[in-house]
Amino acid sequence: xxxxxxxxxxxxxxxxxxxxxxxxxxxxxxxxxxxxxxxxxxxxxxxxxxxxxxxxxxxxxxxxxxxxxxxxxxxxxxxxxxxxxxxxxxxxxxxxxxxxxxxxxxxxxxxxxxxxxxxxxxxxxxxxxxxxxxxxxxxxxxxxxxxxxxxxxxxxxxxxxxxxx
Numbered sequence: 001x002x003x004x005x006x007x008x009x010x011x012x013x014x015x016x017x018x019x020x021x022x023x024x025x026x027x028x029x030x031x032x033x034x035x036x037x038x039x040x041x042x043x044x045x046x047x048x049x050x051x052x053x054x055x056x057x058x059x060x061x062x063x064x065x066x067x068x069x070x071x072x073x074x075x076x077x078x079x080x081x082x083x084x085x086x087x088x089x090x091x092x093x094x095x096x097x098x099x100x101x102x103x104x105x106x107x108x109x110x111x112x113x114x115x116x117x118x119x120x121x122x123x124x125x126x127x128x129x130x131x132x133x134x135x136x137x138x139x140x141x142x143x144x145x146x147x148x149x150x151x152x153x154x155x156x157x158x159x160x161x162x163x164x165x
Contacts, residue, residue, distance in 0.1 A: 051093060054085050055105065072097045074104050081108050083116055083139055120160075121146035137163040 052062045052072070060076045086109060094102055117126040119142050126132060131144040136157045144150065147160070 048093060048096075051085075051088050051090075052096070054088075055081060055108075072101045074098070074101045077101055077104055077108075081112060083112055085109070086112055086116065086139075116140060119143050119146055133158050135160040135163055 049062055049066060052065070055078060056062060056065075056072065056076050057078050064070075065072070065076075090105060090109070097105065114125075116139055118124065119126070119132070120140055121142060124143070126141050131152075132141045133144060133147065133149060133153060134141045137159055140160060142160060144152075
């Protein structure tokens, strides 16, 4: 048993004597001075710009508003919001609104959620017990009977008539 240990120790010593250290690299990680952070300022600015353009009037210059760090007023907001604004996280941009403007935005979002969860054909609210199908483009929900279905569509994606057109 001791002979094995001696042989294994000598083989380790011989291995260590012949082993070469790894080649030294010039640097590790991101080069100094690069600004490729997780949250790139340019990307966040572009996403803020696109988010805000969906809720303000066309006459409002979003770029100058962002550059001058002006707060969004109630008068700047559009009255016609699309359902796509429901998918955005507005809590992150709360600091860019006055209190009244943010309250108006929240009110609009609640109205849109109500519209989204109402069958556009019959006007009845979404019910978890009812058989309904959601359009994969506009995210509106329809009763099976309102769109001529007897059961869930066989295909994974389903589109309403207005989105198919």
